[in-house]
Amino acid sequence: MEVGFLGLGIMGKAMSMNLLRHGFKVTVWNRTLSKCDELVEHGASIGETPAAVIKKCKYTIAMLSDPSAALSVVFDKDGVLEQIGNGKGYVDMSTVDADTSSKISEAIKSKGGSFLEAPVSGSKKPAEDGQLVILAAGDKALYDEVVPAFDVLGKKSFHLGEVGNGAKMKLVVNMIMGSMMNAFSEGLTLAGRSGLNPSTLLDVLDLGAIANPMFKMKGPSMLKNNYSPAFPLKHQQKDMRLALALGDENAVPMPIAAAANEAFKKARSMGLGDLDFSAVHETLKKPDHSS
């Protein structure tokens, strides 16, 4: 199967590498074109623009940072819309809001192409290992056609109905995750400041009812102040912002998510946006008055 891939950031690189490893022919494009080189070393071809990738491939996947990137790649000069048409499918796996996804869907369909949104749960390691959870919605015929790619990228894929449902599901999941990360950070800090060993807290948590893979994976590196990015904090804050907007639309009070969003904003203001989202932990540290 031949696929195009637009966006080779942390996730896009791991996902396209995985497709290549499983025998897919992959044509890649990235805004910073030099990021294509490593993929080419592993057998990928390069498309000079998103339009060139769409022209070459029957199916194209996108994995871009945010709504403005997702819209730009479709609507701008040399973008997806210039070459999409009958018999071509576009699968946007970026995390965006339902409105953005619907705008892209309408534009693609108006040119005769088919569209699927398919954001994912799971981070860098699951992307490398093909263990993502795929939250697809939109054209069911396209979904059925790209299942072989989803089977390589993920451990499970859902088709959630009409366009927008995948985006909403993803935002709800990440809203919960961002709130949990803040509670976890507060707990680690409280343990340390009140004279407990935070490492022992990790062991206790892991044996109880709130044990989860995120605490287990992130806890030890947070205690070492290691925030090497798997899921960049700026993207987590974008997801909190979009989830809060969904809460506004539906009149759902979300005081916990709102507080978590403020903490992620504070972390961004401290210059931590490109670090892992667990760097929100740094917002709780005492300022250093030693100098």
Ligand SMILES: NC(=O)C1=CN([C@@H]2O[C@H](COP(=O)(O)OP(=O)(O)OC[C@H]3O[C@@H](n4cnc5c(N)ncnc54)[C@H](OP(=O)(O)O)[C@@H]3O)[C@@H](O)[C@H]2O)C=CC1
């Ligand atoms: N990292 C993670 O754990 C997960 C991330 N996600 C979501 O997946 C998406 C990608 O995340 P991730 O790979 O971590 O992000 P990165 O920041 O690593 O990569 C972002 C990608 O978007 C591209 N991009 C940004 N702005 C534009 C633009 N205006 N026009 C064209 N391309 C642009 C970047 O290009 P360039 O290289 O030129 O900057 C890069 O390829 C996001 O929506 C994120 O929320 C979902 C699940 C997990």
Ligand SMILES: O=CCCC(=O)O
């Ligand atoms: O959007 C990012 C999700 C990260 C994860 O599910 O571990």
